[in-house]
Amino acid sequence: MWTLRAAVRRGLPLLRAACSFREVLAPAPQDRCVRALSTFGGKNPDKSRLLSGSGGEAIARKGWKEEGEEEDETGVEDEEVEELLLEREPLLPQGAQRVFLLHPDVKWGAKKQTLTRAELQVAEAKTLVHTLLNWSVEETMIVSTKTPDKKLVFGKGNFELLTEKIRGSPQITSVFLNVERMSPLTKKELEAAWGVEVFDRFTIVLHIFRCNAKTKEAKLQIALAEIPLLRSNLKNEVAHLDQQGGGSRYIMGSGETFLQIQQRVLKEKEIKIKKALEKLKKRRHLLRSQRKKRELPIISIMGYTNCGKTTLIKALTGDAAIQPRDQLFATLDITAHSGSLPSHMTVVYVDTIGFLSQLPHDLIESFSATLEDVAHSDVIIHVRDISHPETDLQKASVLSVLKNLNLPNQLLDSIIEVHNKVDLVESYESTEPNAITISALLGHGLEKLKAEIESAVLKATGKKLLTLNIKLEGAQLSWLYKEATVQEVDVIPENGTANVKVIISNSAYETLKQINQPSGKP
Numbered sequence: 001m002w003t004l005r006a007a008v009r010r011g012l013p014l015l016r017a018a019c020s021f022r023e024v025l026a027p028a029p030q031d032r033c034v035r036a037l038s039t040f041g042g043k044n045p046d047k048s049r050l051l052s053g054s055g056g057e058a059i060a061r062k063g064w065k066e067e068g069e070e071e072d073e074t075g076v077e078d079e080e081v082e083e084l085l086l087e088r089e090p091l092l093p094q095g096a097q098r099v100f101l102l103h104p105d106v107k108w109g110a111k112k113q114t115l116t117r118a119e120l121q122v123a124e125a126k127t128l129v130h131t132l133l134n135w136s137v138e139e140t141m142i143v144s145t146k147t148p149d150k151k152l153v154f155g156k157g158n159f160e161l162l163t164e165k166i167r168g169s170p171q172i173t174s175v176f177l178n179v180e181r182m183s184p185l186t187k188k189e190l191e192a193a194w195g196v197e198v199f200d201r202f203t204i205v206l207h208i209f210r211c212n213a214k215t216k217e218a219k220l221q222i223a224l225a226e227i228p229l230l231r232s233n234l235k236n237e238v239a240h241l242d243q244q245g246g247g248s249r250y251i252m253g254s255g256e257t258f259l260q261i262q263q264r265v266l267k268e269k270e271i272k273i274k275k276a277l278e279k280l281k282k283r284r285h286l287l288r289s290q291r292k293k294r295e296l297p298i299i300s301i302m303g304y305t306n307c308g309k310t311t312l313i314k315a316l317t318g319d320a321a322i323q324p325r326d327q328l329f330a331t332l333d334i335t336a337h338s339g340s341l342p343s344h345m346t347v348v349y350v351d352t353i354g355f356l357s358q359l360p361h362d363l364i365e366s367f368s369a370t371l372e373d374v375a376h377s378d379v380i381i382h383v384r385d386i387s388h389p390e391t392d393l394q395k396a397s398v399l400s401v402l403k404n405l406n407l408p409n410q411l412l413d414s415i416i417e418v419h420n421k422v423d424l425v426e427s428y429e430s431t432e433p434n435a436i437t438i439s440a441l442l443g444h445g446l447e448k449l450k451a452e453i454e455s456a457v458l459k460a461t462g463k464k465l466l467t468l469n470i471k472l473e474g475a476q477l478s479w480l481y482k483e484a485t486v487q488e489v490d491v492i493p494e495n496g497t498a499n500v501k502v503i504i505s506n507s508a509y510e511t512l513k514q515i516n517q518p519s520g521k522p
């Protein structure tokens with residue numbers, strides 16, 4: 001008796017061909033503008049303890065690249081992207097920064113944050129700062145305000161105290177005002193009063209995104225998200241020029257003012273970026289339908305940033321080339337990796353961008369196109385870092401984003417919730433009966449998870465996993481190869497039959513019975 005691993009024969013060699021993307025296969029280069037965090041909540045162990053991969057298979061490393069594609073068939077030239085990204089002003093100053101982290105706390109009214117506490121928001125803001133190379137938090141302060149929308153954010157008394165404090169602290173080189181977005185006017189006024197640069201959450205997150213984006217699509221999406229920022233900066237600059245009698249004057253011979261010319265240039269840039277993104281999106285749709293034809297089930301791995309999505313995919317696929325990093329927004333590009341389940345069924349795991357509560361709106365919108373792919377998956381795994389003090393809030397943020405993605409109800413109802421990083425919580429017991437507890441880093445709980453994924457895939461795809469006894473003569477076996485997914489064939493030479501393990505839809509199974517009654521048990 002001999003065994004043929006059909007999954008290996010049929011699936012994986014096709015997929016190996018797709019591993020030519022050096023950009024993602026190569027170890028992630030040391031980013032010049034962001035760093036890996038040495039700790040997150042002070043708990044993450046040394047990365048050298050990551051499961052070492054056993055050389056598992058990886059597919060479609062960049063976007064949805066698959067079999068037979070040329071290195072770049074996206075229809076969007078590198079030069080085109082480079083041109084669109086040219087002349088971008090740095091968002092943050094280069095070199096070391098000692099930051100005064102200032103959190104405006106609204107204690108009541110519509111602007112009050114109900115789901116979180118100021119201390120935890122500050123902890124998240126600190127993690128963002130620590131993601132930046134050579135940046136440190138010099139001091140943190142939570143200051144209450146009733147007027148977060150006013151130009152100077154704080155009431156008169158608090159504002160004066162803050163000004164005195166910042167002006168009297170030469171070691172502070174900049175202020176991180178932990179609000180989602182600050183108007184250019186507020187920024188200008190605060191910087192004038194405090195004598196240092198002031199940044200909001202949007203700018204910091206955008207900077208981290210710029211540093212971590214690797215594919216054309218991610219880079220262009222970020223460039224698109226920057227356009228509103230450029231527009232409001234432009235208005236600000238023109239107001240400034242106007243004060244000096246310049247911005248609104250007509251530029252000789254052009255019939256346009258400086259403001260109009262700049263606005264037109266921005267509009268043209270926006271249109272070009274959208275066009276390029278549209279081309280990339282079409283490409284993704286094409287690849288998606290090719291993949292569907294091959295009937296590889298798709299499992300999307302989603303969750304809050306830094307919860308361990310990439311580490312889990314590494315553990316499930318054994319792919320040594322995957323490089324998780326202890327960093328917020330380490331993954332910005334949707335990538336797909338193949339793995340196999342207990343029955344040897346080959347599935348595709350899709351790594352996605354992590355969520356952050358109060359992620360600036362423009363950024364969410366710019367990434368929603370990439371997340372569209374999630375709607376076409378068969379199963380979603382929601383990974384949670386249960387060692388994080390705000391794990392419940394993180395869950396709520398992720399679920400609310402998922403709801404807004406207009407995913408089919410069936411997909412939403414079958415989310416597998418995974419409680420990761422159990423190794424960091426002593427005697428962890430989940431209160432949620434269906435959750436699966438794992439340590440992606442140490443490889444605990446993965447077999448149970450794989451079994452759960454397998455049954456979810458079979459349920460979602462309406463397929464059965466059967467072992468059929470098939471006569472070798474005749475056309476049954478080749479019919480099964482064509483119409484179903486053959487997992488394994490155990491040939492029994494003594495009676496000229498084979499036990500065939502197959503994943504098959506109900507309708508195909510009925511047809512098979514009519515064409516040629518199999519002589520075995522399901």
Ligand SMILES: Nc1nc2c(ncn2[C@@H]2O[C@H](COP(=O)(O)OP(=O)(O)OP(=O)(O)O)[C@@H](O)[C@H]2O)c(=O)[nH]1
Nearest residue numbers: 306307308309310311325326329330331354440441
């Ligand atoms: N202790 C422990 N650390 C883990 C576990 N899983 C992941 N980590 C660590 O958590 C950090 C983040 O892991 P990633 O896999 O990059 O997280 P991610 O969700 O992909 O993050 P983003 O791509 O930034 O959204 C890394 O330092 C991992 O080593 C786990 O089970 N236990």
Ligand SMILES: [Mg+2]
Nearest residue numbers: 309310330331
């Ligand atoms: Mg990741």
